Amino acid sequence: MKNLLAIFIFVFMIASYAFTQPSAYQKAMGRALGALGQAETTEDLQKAGNQFQRISTQMPNEWLPYYYQSLALTRMSFEEKERGDELADEAQRILDLAKPLVTEAKDKAEVKTLQGMIYTAKLVVDPMSRGQLYSAMSGKAYQEALQLDPTNPRARLMSIRSKMGAAQFFKQDLFPFIQQAKVLLDEWDNFTPTSKLHPNWGKKIAQSVAKADIKSEKSSKRTAKLAKSLENSSAQTTPPDSLLGFSIEATITGLRSNDGVILISLQNNQKEIVKRKKATIQNKQAVVQFDGLQPGTYALKYIHDENNDGKLNFGFMHIPSEGYGYANNARGSMGPPAFEKTTFPLQSNLKMTLSTMYH
Structure with missing residues (x-):
């Protein structure tokens, strides 16, 4: 009996020790991530990518080795x-191996962000002939990543860099993008990776974007305008909305009359009302603009207050007798749509067209 008890204790101790030790997979990934993080040359990147390739052959059902190999490429x-095209195509092939293995929205956002980077890599090979196609494809990928996880800092960063690159190409103002990068840096550490092995790169890139040297004439003028606004406005403690943050312009269509007004509210992702506005109607349309908004996730809803009583009126069986609508033109089956269906990410100035519903 004593021998059996001793054997049981020994086996239990061995099992407990094994459980608390990092697995061979975790150790290999840790070494490969270290190599990738320290890579400064293409040779370094190739060596790091090779490490992830070896891991993926042993662990073909794990998406992270494919992801990091694709990132290195x-x-x-x-x-x-x-070799830009060749390497980007290989990166795409490897990333396609990861996609079926990803199930969580947070992880899908990481994959979508890398997809956008691959499209950008294809664009860089020949900007003149590929700019229109691949800039749209990369922008869409970043937007989809932000829809999956609006808090993902890499998706936000790559979206900023993409728009900043286009602005540089067309000699446009870089100031808004540098400001966005600064906001992103302030919020970067709010994002918590799922594990130590999950993507957590990009902060140094964001720092370099935030410190970018602005030499364009437009940027200088805008910076001077902002400084003057701050200096001369004694009664105003913050700059005007038009100088800070993003804007949303909502065009409301499908109104059945010019009677009354539009009452519209903007909410954050906590369902808190950020701003309310009242808009007049002309030609059965109304245009509403919200300014001075920080990057994030918002929701929008409105009513056509035809009788100017400040609320949505209801008729028989509590069916709305006035028009109403939501962002994304979301619809509900037996009542208002789920809040999530009315949300959208805001990472730049945004225009939307909303269609009004009546019963």
Whole structure:
């Protein structure tokens, strides 16, 4: 009996020790991530990518090794212009192996962000002929990533860089994008990766974007305008909305008359009302603009207050007798749509067209 008890205790101790030790997979991933993080040359990136490739052959059902190998190849594509297409295509092939293995929205956002980077790598090979196609594709990928996880800092960062690159190409103002990068940096550490192995890169890139040297004439004028506004406005403690933050312009269509007004409210992702506005109606349409908004997730809803009583009126069986609508033109089956269906990410100035519902 004593021998059996001793054996049981020994087995239990061994099992407990094994449970608390990092697995071979975790150790290998840790080493490969260290190599990727320290990579400064394409040779370094290739070596790191090879480590992830070896891990994926042993653990083919894990998406992270494929993801990081694809990331290494994408970074190489930006560095080696002559092999840019070849490396980007290989990055795409590897990322496609990861996609079926990803189930969580938070992880899908990471994959979508990397997808956008691959499209950008393809664009960089030949900007003149590929700019229109691949800029749209990368922008869509970043937007989809933000819809999956609006808090993802890499999706926000790559979206900012993409728009900043387009602005540089067309010699436009860079100031708004630098300001966005600064806001992102302030919020960067609010994002918590699922594990130590999950993506957590990008902060240094955001720092470099936030410190970008603004030399364009437009940027200088805008900076001077902002400084003057802050200096001269004694009664105003914050700059005007038009100088800080993003704007949302909502065009409300499908109104059945010019009677009354539009009452519209903007909410944050906690369902708190951020701003309310009243808009007049002309030609059975109304245009409402919200300014001075910080990046984030918002929701929007409105009513056509035809009798100017400040509320949505109801008729028989509590069916609305006035018009109403939501962002994304969301619809509910037996009542208002779920709040999530009315939300949208805001990472730049946004225009939307909303269609009014009547019963």
